[in-house]
Amino acid sequence: MTPFDLLLQQLINGLSLGAMYALLALGFTIVYGILELINFSHFNVFMVGSFIAMGVLHLFGIEGQSVLLHGLPLVGVLLVVLVVTMIACGFLGVIIERFALRPLRGVKGPMAMITTIGVSYILSNVVLLTQGANEKNYPNPIPHWSFYIGGINGARITVFQILIWVISTLLMGGLFWFVQRSRLGKAMRATAQDPDAALMMGVEVNRVIMTAFFMGSALAGAAGLIFSLYYNFTSFGIGFSAGLRAFTAAVLGGIGNIPGAMVGGIIIGLIESLAGQYIAVKWADVIIFSILVLVLICRPAGLFGRLAPTKS
Amino acid sequence: MVNTHYGDLHVLKNVNYRLDQGEIVCLLGGNASGKTTTMKTIMGIVRPTSGSVIYEGEAIEGLATVERVKRGIAPVLEARRLFPRMTVFENLEMGAYTRKKGAEFDQDLDRVYSLFPRVKERRDQVSGTLSGGEQQMVAIGRALMARPRLICMDEPSMGLSPLYVEQTFDIIQEINRQGVSIFMVEQNAAMALLIANRAYVLQTGQVILSGSAAELRENETVREAYLGEMQGGH
Amino acid sequence: METTTTSPDSTPDPTILDNTPGHENVNALHTVQVATSRWTRLTAPFERPRVQYAVITVVAILALIFPILSGDQANIDAAANATAYATLALGLNIVVGFAGLLDLGYAAFFAIGAYSFGILTSWQITPDWGVFWQPFAYLGLVQKVVQNGHAIVHFTVSFWIMLPVSAFIAAFFGVLFGAPTLRLRGDYLAIVTLGFGEIVPIVARNWTGLTNGAAGLNGIAGAQIGSYHFGINATPYYYVGLGLIAFLIFVSTRLRDGRIGRAWMAIRDDEIAASAMGIHLVRFKLLAFGIGAGFAGMSGTFYVAKLQTATPDMFGFPVSVMILVMVVLGGLGSIWGVVLGAILLQLLQTWFLGSLTQWIDALGTAIGSDYISSLDLTQASELIFGIILVAMMLYRREGLIPAARRQRALTTEQQHASVQRRAASDVRLSQISGERYAxxxxxxxxxxxxxxxxxxxxxxxxxxxxxxxxxxxxxxxxxxxxxxxxxxxxxxxxxxxxxxxxxxxxxxxxxxxxxxxxxxxxVARTFQNLRLFPTMTVLDNILVGQHARLRSGPIGTVFWGPSNLKEEKVARSWVLEIAEIFGNRLVPRLNHTVEGLSYANRRRVEISRALASRxxxxxxxxxxxxxxxxxxxxxxxxxxxxxxxxxxxxxxxxxxxxxxxxxxxxxxxxxxxxxxxxxxxxxxxxxxxxxxxxxxxxxxxx
The missing domain is CATH 3.40.50.300 (P-loop containing nucleotide triphosphate hydrolases)
Incomplete structure (x- = not known):
């Protein structure tokens, strides 16, 4: 590969990773936008999503990477797996909100955030206890077709990467449409901007919050599936590092800001793959966090965020 | 129509209000006297520890805010409180949140646009960028979109220039003529008493005076507390 | 009015407050004096009820004789580890509990302390010998070692020297990490600290020249007293750990009860009001960060000396969370609570989980379930952490030993006391008058x-x-x-x-x-919508008002120089003097948190707080x-x-x-x-x- 091809290759990989991080970051940002809560349980809803999807793939008789599907069966199976995973994760998010977080609504300080750390631990350890500590070989029915840019030695785009882009674009577009145009989506924005006023307009705030958790968690489930298909493995421990990077993406873009989370996710994905190529994989997290700190020092509200004016 | 009565709440102590169909009733009082708590109690944001809120003959103090809005109670909040990053039109939509979109929605929209032609001009502008007076129009329009029978207003004159204050009060009278009852918390006592039928004076959570607006305009205590000292030479 | 010197023992019964209607004018001055002397104990800082002393004494004796009672090395070892975590919990409590800064990467400072000591006592770094090292060798900090005919330097810094030095190094990094981030909103701070908490172990893993990477530092020398090497014996470490806990409890208590602790809690309760009351936000947040990090540096040295190894895995996010769980379990801001929380959790892990696994496996065998009989709960200590966190947050947010001090209820007489009206001419303040105001x-x-x-x-x-x-x-x-x-x-x-x-x-x-x-x-102010510090007492609220006029720094506060003690006494009598402007409205309530006060009284507290700043x-x-x-x-x-x-x-x-x-x-x-x-x-x-x-x-x- 020429240096240019190498760069192109890393940009392609970075975009794929970034799309995954963006999906995960959206869940942080939606919940934060409404509740001003950093939801650490999101990390492991993502992980649980990966396991749920694995279970569904097993139901279809897909084990390891040797059973490949093509054409309509491939699309059908992936669609079913995606939808089932997203719905299951969505409900998981709603359950977490209803039983662990709603009782704490209105309590000042870091209490709710600490609770989400607890929930996160419970999720990862339940999976640890029931599924074991070993990394699991992930069932992957997607054939290894690829396209080459600039000949067989050039940069490679796999079918799967294209699938990632299509799926995440559709999901993000759908989310954006929902929040901008639908009645409930507008209620979500109104609640985020002024919860009291929204309440007095007759917005059922509980429903809005549950919707936010459902959608955020469903996207995390989709991200979990993509992550495991990308790396061909899953484990009870995948939530932390991926979640942390996605969260960094959300903060980078200005937490609470939906387009910000998307852009932030892409940026983090690109940094990760470029740093991995040109510096060293082992320093990727250090670079990511250093950039985060630098951005926050220069723009405390993130790249696209706005600080609420302080009242006194 | 509204008969509120709370027990020994922190803020409101055994307060009674009454508002008849088609009236404008005004609640006067200083900051921290319990005015806003009264508003919140009517809207269902704060629940009274005891006592009842009766609306159109029915006790509603146990109802959620949504239900109250559906029954025709709409708020105009203190300092407008529009959704700053939503457009004017979206803000109006939020006012009609509890209702189905359709012919009625369009009718109400027309009504708001005819009351406030300015609002129509600005319909696609983000509401945070409007001037204070324009925001007040949107806030009142937003309340009207709920097709209310009762509007609760919290300090509609606050922060507005005299011209806008007059316009606002004219509009309130106009809306009232169209059959909407108005419950209004105000500091601008003289203006409020000019358009109100009746008024209550609230101090440290207790009603210290009540009566027709005309009576209260002449009342020495009100004059001393809110008007009188200002008109000392009179 | 003489109020500062009366001993608490001579205070009359509070019920003799004279509030007979009709007497108030005649007796106004007299009544105030009685009420005042009743509360003179307020002017003697840092008093504690006797019961508390008794409990502390019993606990201390039990802790001291525990190794003798137990005799089992494994138990003593677990207890020694628990002491390390207790010191960590005490440190994090300063940051999260006192100052309200959520630090999710606290283990980073633990790591810094650990590696500081590890590197300076192991064979990891061995520069060539030169004259430069001669004075250090003389001081006993390094040794000249000849290997294969080549003279190298072996660091042999004593454990006892490294305890305070590690504290300083960790505190330095605390300030370094804190400085750019403490201006951020709370949630951002949490994520940035989490980032630092990740970076430090990554550096430890990848900078192999300094840390020997994932394999960890080996051959770390333990502690020794004279010629007695602690070696792998847990008992002396246990006692060192107890000593550390005692020292850090002492430091925490002194800090909490003085000018600095009040400033931290004010920041935690309301940053804007704290800053308007003269508290330099950045400085005091950094101070909390630095002192908290210093505690962790000390525990790092202690822990590594005991284990005689240090690997990056010992300091990751799970450790930060575990310390946080300890603090939350014990009670945010509660000094004894967090120690209890740390010890309970540590013992839970080492003793209870093993037993629980045996019971559950036995149950599984009994009901014939292979799955249950093969469960190993010792793997899942984090599950227990998670459940504890959620359960505590839902059902007992204030922790096992809540930090809030109990309030004495007002007596019936005090509640129904008729109010003393005081005229303008009654307002006298010793510190607001004279030249300064001429x-x-x-x-x-x-x-x-x-x-x-x-x-x-x-x-x-x-x-x-x-x-x-x-x-x-x-x-x-x-x-x-x-x-x-x-x-x-x-x-x-x-x-x-x-x-x-x-x-x-x-x-x-x-x-x-x-x-x-x-x-x-x-220039002092009050706020239209009241910005008091809701979890603090009336007394402490008004004391915060004096923040800018007091001098006590961290050292003075901890070791109570005579001037600090005097300053605190004067500050408290000044509070009384101000509160008396409002007759008996505030004075009987000085030890109550402001949340319970009437609206009008909260306004009076706010005015008093502003006045306190002279x-x-x-x-x-x-x-x-x-x-x-x-x-x-x-x-x-x-x-x-x-x-x-x-x-x-x-x-x-x-x-x-x-x-x-x-x-x-x-x-x-x-x-x-x-x-x-x-x-x-x-x-x-x-x-x-x-x-x-x-x-x-x-x-x-x-």
């Missing part, structure tokens, strides 16, 4: 506001405002809600930035200064809001009394009878513009004012 006629004005303009986005909140407040005067600002009055106060006190203009205080520019600097210069000008934002007519007039008298002492007052007020009674000049604001100013009588007759305030109709009528 004003030569024709001197520079106390406050001069020139052409100040404030914009919020496109909105002009204040437009070229000019106001002069002569020294010794009472100036009132009136105007409808939303006319810019509170913005004016926020601008004077540095909470809101002005776009242009100047504000001279005693002839010196204060525009652009930080709020705490403005308070220190002598201001030269007092800014009161609607002090009578929420008060009835008689309470308002009473307060007006008290304000008049303060003014008679020489204090300059700028007041926002709606109640015109109050304004007329006290103000020598009235300024009318409307839409961010100064409409007019003049004597109260002139302003009342002004046409423009009538229109602005009363509207068209009223103006026409007048």
């Amino acid at each position: 004003h030569a006629p024709g001197a520079v004005p106390m406050l001069e506001i020139n052409d100040v303009t404030v914009r919020f986005g496109g909105l002009v909140a204040l437009n070229k405002i000019n106001i002069t407040v002569p020294a010794g005067s009472v100036v009132a600002v009136i105007g409808p809600n939303g006319s810019g009055k509170s913005t004016l106060f926020n601008t004077i006190t540095g909470l809101t930035r002005a776009a242009e203009g100047s504000i001279l205080f005693n002839g010196a520019e204060i525009l652009g200064l930080q709020p705490h600097e403005i308070l220190k210069a002598g 201001p030269r000008i007092l800014l009161l934002d609607e002090p009578t809001a929420g008060m009835d007519t008689s309470e308002s007039l009473e307060l007006a008298e008290q304000i008049k009394g303060l003014n008679a002492l020489g204090l300059t007052i700028l007041i926002i007020e709606h109640k015109l009878d109050v304004v007329t009674r006290i103000a020598s000049k009235v300024i009318v604001l409307d839409h961010g513009e100064k409409l007019t100013e003049g004597l109260p009588d002139e302003v009342r007759r002004n046409e423009a004012v009538l229109t602005a305030y009363l509207g068209r109709g009223a103006a026409a009528r007048a």
Whole structure:
């Protein structure tokens, strides 16, 4: 590969990773936008999503990477797996909100955030206890077709990467449409901007919050599936590092800001793959966090965020 | 129509209000006297520890805010409180949140646009960028979109220039003529008493005076507390 | 009034408070004296009930004889590890519990302390021997070792030296990490600390030259006393750990109960109010971060000396969370609570989980379930952490031993005591009077506001405002809600930035200064919507007001120099003196948290808090809001009394009878513009004012 091809290759990989991080970051940002809560349980809803999807793939008789599907069966199976995973994760998010977080609504300080750390631990350890500590070989029915840019030695785009882009674009577009145009989506924005006023307009705030958790968690489930298909493995421990990077993406873009989370996710994905190529994989997290700190020092509200004016 | 009565709440102590169909009733009082708590109690944001809120003959103090809005109670909040990053039109939509979109929605929209032609001009502008007076129009329009029978207003004159204050009060009278009852918390006592039928004076959570607006305009205590000292030479 | 020297034992029964109706005027002074002496214990700082001493003594004795009672090395080893975590919990408690800064990467400082000691005692770094090292060898910090005919340096720094040194190194990194991030909002701080918490183990894993990477440092020398090497014997480490805990509890308690602890809790409760009361936010947050990190550095050294190895895995996010769980379990801000939390969790892991696994496996065998009988719960200690976190948050947020001090209920007499009204002439304050407040006629004005303009986005909140407040005067600002009055106060006190203009205080520019600097210069304020520190007592709230006038630094606070003790005593008697302005309304409630007070009393606390800073000008934002007519007039008298002492007052007020009674000049604001100013009588007759305030109709009528 020429240096240019190498760069192109890393940009392609970075975009794929970034799309995954963006999906995960959206869940942080939606919940934060409404509740001003950093939801650490999101990390492991993502992980649980990966396991749920694995279970569904097993139901279809897909084990390891040797059973490949093509054409309509491939699309059908992936669609079913995606939808089932997203719905299951969505409900998981709603359950977490209803039983662990709603009782704490209105309590000042870091209490709710600490609770989400607890929930996160419970999720990862339940999976640890029931599924074991070993990394699991992930069932992957997607054939290894690829396209080459600039000949067989050039940069490679796999079918799967294209699938990632299509799926995440559709999901993000759908989310954006929902929040901008639908009645409930507008209620979500109104609640985020002024919860009291929204309440007095007759917005059922509980429903809005549950919707936010459902959608955020469903996207995390989709991200979990993509992550495991990308790396061909899953484990009870995948939530932390991926979640942390996605969260960094959300903060980078200005937490609470939906387009910000998307852009932030892409940026983090690109940094990760470029740093991995040109510096060293082992320093990727250090670079990511250093950039985060630098951005926050220069723009405390993130790249696209706005600080609420302080009242006194 | 509204008969509120709370027990020994922190803020409101055994307060009674009454508002008849088609009236404008005004609640006067200083900051921290319990005015806003009264508003919140009517809207269902704060629940009274005891006592009842009766609306159109029915006790509603146990109802959620949504239900109250559906029954025709709409708020105009203190300092407008529009959704700053939503457009004017979206803000109006939020006012009609509890209702189905359709012919009625369009009718109400027309009504708001005819009351406030300015609002129509600005319909696609983000509401945070409007001037204070324009925001007040949107806030009142937003309340009207709920097709209310009762509007609760919290300090509609606050922060507005005299011209806008007059316009606002004219509009309130106009809306009232169209059959909407108005419950209004105000500091601008003289203006409020000019358009109100009746008024209550609230101090440290207790009603210290009540009566027709005309009576209260002449009342020495009100004059001393809110008007009188200002008109000392009179 | 003599209040500071009476011993607590001589306090009369509180029930003799004389409140017989009709006697109040005659006995007013007498009553106050009785009430005051009853509360003199307030002026003796840091007293603790005897029961508490007894409990502490019993616990200490049990802890000391535990190794003898137990005799089992494994148990003693577990207990020694628990002491390390208890010291960590104490450190994190300062950061999260006291100062309210959520640090999710606290284990990073643990790692820094651990590696500092590890590197300086192991064979990891062995430079070539040279003359440079001779003095260090002389001091016993290094050894000259000859390997294969090559002379190298072997670091042999003593454990006892490294304890404080590691604390300093970790504290340094605490300040270094904290400095750029502490300006961030709380949630951002959490994520950035989490990031640092990740970076430190990554560096430890990848900088193999320094740390030997994932394999970890080996051959770390343990502690020794004289020629006695602790080796792998847990018992001496256990006692060192106990000593550390005792020391850190002592430090934490002293810090909590003094000027610094109050500042931290004020920041935790309300940053804006804290800064307006003279607390340098960045400095005190950094101090909390640094001291907390220092504790962790110490425990790192201790822990590594005991284990004699250090690997990056010992300091990851799970460790930070575990320490957080300990703090939450014990009670945020509760010193004894977090120690208990740490010990419970540590013992849970080492003892309880093993037993529980055996029971559950036995149960599984009994009911014939292979799955249950093969469960290994010792793997899942984090599951227990998670459940503890969630359960504590849902059902007992204040922790096992809540930090909040119990409040003494008021006696029936006190509750029903008739209020002592005090006239303006009764207001006496020893520290507000005399030269400091003497004003030569024709001197520079106390406050001069020139052409100040404030914009919020496109909105002009204040437009070229000019106001002069002569020294010794009472100036009132009136105007409808939303006319810019509170913005004016926020601008004077540095909470809101002005776009242009100047504000001279005693002839010196204060525009652009930080709020705490403005308070220190002598400008104190109250807030329209009350910004007290809700979890703190009335006494502590008012003490925070004195923050800028007190000197005690961390060292002095911890080791109580005589001057610190005296300063604290004087501060407390000053609180009493101020509270007495309001008769018996505040004095009996000094030990109550402000949350339980009536609205009017909270306003009085806020005024007291501002007065405590010994201001030269007092800014009161609607002090009578929420008060009835008689309470308002009473307060007006008290304000008049303060003014008679020489204090300059700028007041926002709606109640015109109050304004007329006290103000020598009235300024009318409307839409961010100064409409007019003049004597109260002139302003009342002004046409423009009538229109602005009363509207068209009223103006026409007048």
